[in-house]
Amino acid sequence: MFNRLFGKPKQETNALTTLDKLNETLEMLEKKEKVLLKKAAAEVEKAKEFTRGKNKRAAIQCLKRKRLYEQQIEQLGNFQLRIHDQMIMLEGAKATTETVDALRTGAAAMKAMQKATNIDDVDKTMDEINEQTENMKQIQEALSTPIGAAADFDEDELEAELEELEGAELEEQLLQPATTAPAAPVQVPTGKKPVPQKRTAEEEELANLQAEMAL
Numbered sequence: 001m002f003n004r005l006f007g008k009p010k011q012e013t014n015a016l017t018t019l020d021k022l023n024e025t026l027e028m029l030e031k032k033e034k035v036l037l038k039k040a041a042a043e044v045e046k047a048k049e050f051t052r053g054k055n056k057r058a059a060i061q062c063l064k065r066k067r068l069y070e071q072q073i074e075q076l077g078n079f080q081l082r083i084h085d086q087m088i089m090l091e092g093a094k095a096t097t098e099t100v101d102a103l104r105t106g107a108a109a110m111k112a113m114q115k116a117t118n119i120d121d122v123d124k125t126m127d128e129i130n131e132q133t134e135n136m137k138q139i140q141e142a143l144s145t146p147i148g149a150a151a152d153f154d155e156d157e158l159e160a161e162l163e164e165l166e167g168a169e170l171e172e173q174l175l176q177p178a179t180t181a182p183a184a185p186v187q188v189p190t191g192k193k194p195v196p197q198k199r200t201a202e203e204e205e206l207a208n209l210q211a212e213m214a215l
C-alpha cells in the first residue's frame with residue numbers, strides 16, 4: 001500500500017532528479033527576469049531622452065517596449081511561482097516517504113527482536129537465575145555454620161561473660177580520680193576592649209538585609 005502511494009526507491013531517485021531539474025529551471029527564469037528588468041529600465045531612460053529632445057513618437061515607442069518587457073517579467077514570475085509550488089510538493093512527498101521508510105524499518109527491527117526473544121526462553125532464564133541464587137544462599141549459610149569445637153560454645157554463657165567484663169570496666173572507670181581540670185575562664189585585660197571577630201560574607205549580607213528591612 002505504501003509503495004503504491006509513495007513509490008519505491010527508484011521513484012525516490014527520480015524525485016531527486018526532478019528537484020534538481022526544477023532548481024535549474026528556476027535559476028534560468030531568475031536570470032531571464034533580471035535581463036528583462038534591465039531592458040525595461042533602459043527603455044525608460046531612452047523615453048526620458050526622447051522626451052527631452054521633443055521626440056514624442058520615439059518616447060512612446062520606448063514605453064510600449066517597456067510594457068512588453070513588463071508583461072514577460074510578470075509571466076516569468078508566474079512560472080517561478082508554479083515551480084516553487086511543485087518543489088514544495090515534491091519535498092513534502094520525499095519527507096513523507098523517508099518517514100514511512102524509517103517507521104517500516106523500525107517495525108521490522110522490533111519484529112526481528114521479538115522473534116529472537118521468546119517468552120518461554122525468558123521464563124526459563126529467570127527460573128535458572130532464581131535457582132542459582134537459592135543455591136548460593138544455601139552454600140553461604142552452610143559455610144557460616146560453626147563446626148568443630150566452636151559449635152559446642154554456649155551463646156548465652158558467652159553473652160553473660162561479656163556483660164560481666166563490661167560491668168567491671170565501667171566500675172573501674174568510676175573509681176579512677178578525675179585527671180582533667182576544668183578549663184580556666186578567659187580573662188580580658190582591663191582597659192582593653194575585646195577585639196570583635198571578623199564576620200563572614202554571609203553574616204555581612206544578613207546584617208545588610210536586616211538594616212534594609214529596618215528602614
